[in-house]
Amino acid sequence: MKDRYDVIVVGAGPAGSIAATTAARKGLSVLLLEKRQEIGAPVRCAEGVSKKRLQQHIEPDEKWICSELKGAHIISPNGITIAMSEENAGSEVGYVLDRKIFDRALTEQSVEAGADVLVKARVTGLVTEDDSICGVHLMYHGEMHTVHSSIVIGADGVESKVGRWAGIDTSLKPSQVETCAQFLVSGSGINQDFCYFYIGNEVAPAGYIWLFPKGGDVANVGIGILGNKSGSKRPIDLLTDFVAKNIPEGRIIERVAGAVPASGPIERTIANGLMLVGDAARQSDPFTGGGISNAMDAGMMAGEVAAKAIEVGDVSEDILQEYELLWRETIGKDIGNSLIVKDTFFNLPDEDLNSLAESVRDVNFDKMDFIVLASALFKSNKKLLWNLRPLFAQKLKQKFSAKGIFRK
Numbered sequence: 001m002k003d004r005y006d007v008i009v010v011g012a013g014p015a016g017s018i019a020a021t022t023a024a025r026k027g028l029s030v031l032l033l034e035k036r037q038e039i040g041a042p043v044r045c046a047e048g049v050s051k052k053r054l055q056q057h058i059e060p061d062e063k064w065i066c067s068e069l070k071g072a073h074i075i076s077p078n079g080i081t082i083a084m085s086e087e088n089a090g091s092e093v094g095y096v097l098d099r100k101i102f103d104r105a106l107t108e109q110s111v112e113a114g115a116d117v118l119v120k121a122r123v124t125g126l127v128t129e130d131d132s133i134c135g136v137h138l139m140y141h142g143e144m145h146t147v148h149s150s151i152v153i154g155a156d157g158v159e160s161k162v163g164r165w166a167g168i169d170t171s172l173k174p175s176q177v178e179t180c181a182q183f184l185v186s187g188s189g190i191n192q193d194f195c196y197f198y199i200g201n202e203v204a205p206a207g208y209i210w211l212f213p214k215g216g217d218v219a220n221v222g223i224g225i226l227g228n229k230s231g232s233k234r235p236i237d238l239l240t241d242f243v244a245k246n247i248p249e250g251r252i253i254e255r256v257a258g259a260v261p262a263s264g265p266i267e268r269t270i271a272n273g274l275m276l277v278g279d280a281a282r283q284s285d286p287f288t289g290g291g292i293s294n295a296m297d298a299g300m301m302a303g304e305v306a307a308k309a310i311e312v313g314d315v316s317e318d319i320l321q322e323y324e325l326l327w328r329e330t331i332g333k334d335i336g337n338s339l340i341v342k343d344t345f346f347n348l349p350d351e352d353l354n355s356l357a358e359s360v361r362d363v364n365f366d367k368m369d370f371i372v373l374a375s376a377l378f379k380s381n382k383k384l385l386w387n388l389r390p391l392f393a394q395k396l397k398q399k400f401s402a403k404g405i406f407r408k
Contacts, residue, residue, distance in 0.1 A: 015278025015295035016155030017106035022303025024113035040103030044258035051094035076357035077200030133273035160280035174227030176263035182222030184254035264339035
């Protein structure tokens with residue numbers, strides 16, 4: 001560990017590792033810090049990710065791919081199953097990863113690019129000078145250290161302290177957090193080519209239960225519900241009931257719990273000498289809770305902007321504004337749309353969810369894109385989905401613009 005680096009990245013998850021790799025490949029000196037003693041553990045993730053978006057950041061490797069999905073099945077409260085192809089099922093459907101191995105592979109990529117990596121290195125505060133972040137204080141091997149840098153990138157997850165220390169409001173209300181639990185279940189009995197989502201207020205109020213196959217009849221079985229809707233039963237209790245009822249032969253071999261931000265974009269993700277990425281920046285999908293793809297995309301943007309800022313010798317908030325604009329114009333728009341969807345669907349009673357499922361139960365989703373699906377749902381359920389009309393209008397405009405029917 002040197003006394004000074006161009007960039008210090010706090011947190012070695014997908015966002016932090018991709019940020020470190022990108023910055024190091026641009027020729028910057030980079031220090032990547034992880035407070036835990038082991039990269040990738042504990043796993044607090046369903047582990048699903050889009051193939052296309054993952055391949056933009058790392059070459060797929062069978063060592064950390066547990067299964068390859070063909071699509072997703074959505075099960076309504078009354079048991080109607082809606083089958084969707086991989087292409088139309090969202091950014092969590094594609095590969096099911098082994099996050100312990102995958103996260104380490106991303107960190108190895110950072111090391112190969114030239115970054116220094118420290119585990120069991122707990123950041124205790126930020127170094128500031130002339131109203132700019134210029135390093136971190138950290139505890140490593142029982143001793144306190146101060147390491148300086150031009151830029152700090154906070155990738156320290158939903159419980160992020162880096163943002164708060166920099167004066168950024170990252171607070172979350174209970175309605176903006178998904179409290180989650182997940183079991184690794186052997187003897188799941190599910191088709192390993194598909195993932196499954198169970199919706200309904202009885203199984204998961206203001207949320208859903210997921211099943212992601214991991215090969216060999218093993219699956220991640222998890223639940224996420226909004227913090228203000230948990231009621232008398234905790235997520236882990238609801239999940240236990242679900243497994244007992246639906247997977248009676250299953251054997252639980254691991255249990256984890258955690259939280260995912262479901263707030264949508266926060267007001268600011270930059271300060272002088274600092275950027276936030278991934279869950280620390282609340283960049284996970286507020287409807288599905290998925291965050292791997294967004295985290296890697298944001299990490300790459302932050303690494304690229306850091307290189308530009310250091311090259312011109314200006315790491316002020318004005319210069320780092322490029323990162324703010326980049327992610328908000330790309331993944332930020334999708335996050336905003338998902339927030340509209342979350343606020344609509346998570347407030348529907350089961351009878352309305354059943355009505356939506358009934359209206360499209362005979363539709364072939366393998367050949368259906370989002371516009372056709374949205375039109376079918378909206379046409380049959382205008383009253384229920386009225387709040388989604390801006391989203392549909394935006395998607396239609398994008399589609400027609402792409403075909404040259406009209407321009408902006």
